[in-house]
Amino acid sequence: MGSTATTTVPTNPELMEVLAAVGAAYFQDFAAAAARHGLSSSQAKALGAVQESVPMRALAGRLGCDASNVTGIVDRLESLGLAHREAAAGDRRVKIVVITEQGRAILGLIRGEMARTHQAFEAMSDEQRVALHSICSQVLPVLSGRAVSPQ
Amino acid sequence: MGSTATTTVPTNPELMEVLAAVGAAYFQDFAAAAARHGLSSSQAKALGAVQESVPMRALAGRLGCDASNVTGIVDRLESLGLAHREAAAGDRRVKIVVITEQGRAILGLIRGEMARTHQAFEAMSDEQRVALHSICSQVLPVLSGRAVSPQ
DNA sequence: TATTGTTATACTCTATAACTATA
DNA sequence: TATAGTTATAGAGTATAACAATA
Secondary structure, three states: OOOOOOOOOOOOOHHHHHHHHHHHHHHHHHHHHHHOEEEEEEEEHHHOOOOOOHHHHHHHHHHOOHHHHHHHHHHHHOOOEEEEEOOOOOOOEEEEEOOOOHHHHHHHHHHHOOOHHHHHHHHHHHHHHHHHHHHHHHHHHOOOOOOOOOO | OOOOOOOOOOOHHHHHHHHHHHHHHHHHHHHHHHOOOOOOOOHHHHHOOOOOOOHHHHHHHHOOHHHHHHHHHHHHHOOOOEEEEEEOOOOOOOOEEEEHHHHHHHHHHHOOOOOHHHHHHHHOOHHHHHHHHHHHHHHHHOOOOOOOOOO
């Protein structure tokens, strides 16, 4: 296939539109897969963020929310046996969130069951996969505010 | 530039990771810009979804939420003078949400003030813009469940 | 004094169910 | 009977402020 039609360079608004649509669709697929395992999208997102053990405070940073919210989210993960709190070595104030084996298993299931996402990926050529990954990797530091500051 | 390093084809998990990160960063940029204008991200998303007039029920579909939520969201847009309800011609049950001039202006401001997003786009080459737009457009129908059904 | 985690509070988003007015 | 929109209700996410324990 590969159309040879006019390849006009898309404008910022055009790019924003498709990017927003793809982001929303991806998120819905994620939320639906999480819901099938009894997790809200926030809980599932948190589960993904604790694949490596992390203090409560740092987890709030990763999730982009206030630290007070993390208490409740981790409470629920803990009550479901998907993660637990451990005391930190040096500082008795901090608690470290550690994912359990069951938590890791559920996380793998959720990711594997994002059917539409996998379907979308499988519809892509190798060239497209390489291009998408490269563009996202390049754009991410700027978009997330972790770019090298200008000047 | 353009590295000639090993261009390994990324796996599904690798693609999911960068895509999720880009989507989350984009959404945060959007929510922050909306908040500067006193709108929650849901309200701003709804505002973007009514650029063309749409019945309440259809708006719920576009936002991917239950119809009962739309009442409150449109209530707030209406109280802010950003949209209003109109009676539909043929069916007296349906109400059509219409964006106001002020609503359109605020929407334009919000989109224009997504600084990180624009910064990210401006860091992209024309080739990358074309590739990203084309990939997103191709992938969107599958990801959002509007693909041609197999069989 | 500052920091970590928690609790209390309030607001928004969300889904479910029941209601109304139309069809 | 079915549909569009609303209302009531309850659960979860979120931020702010205040608190206890620790640094």
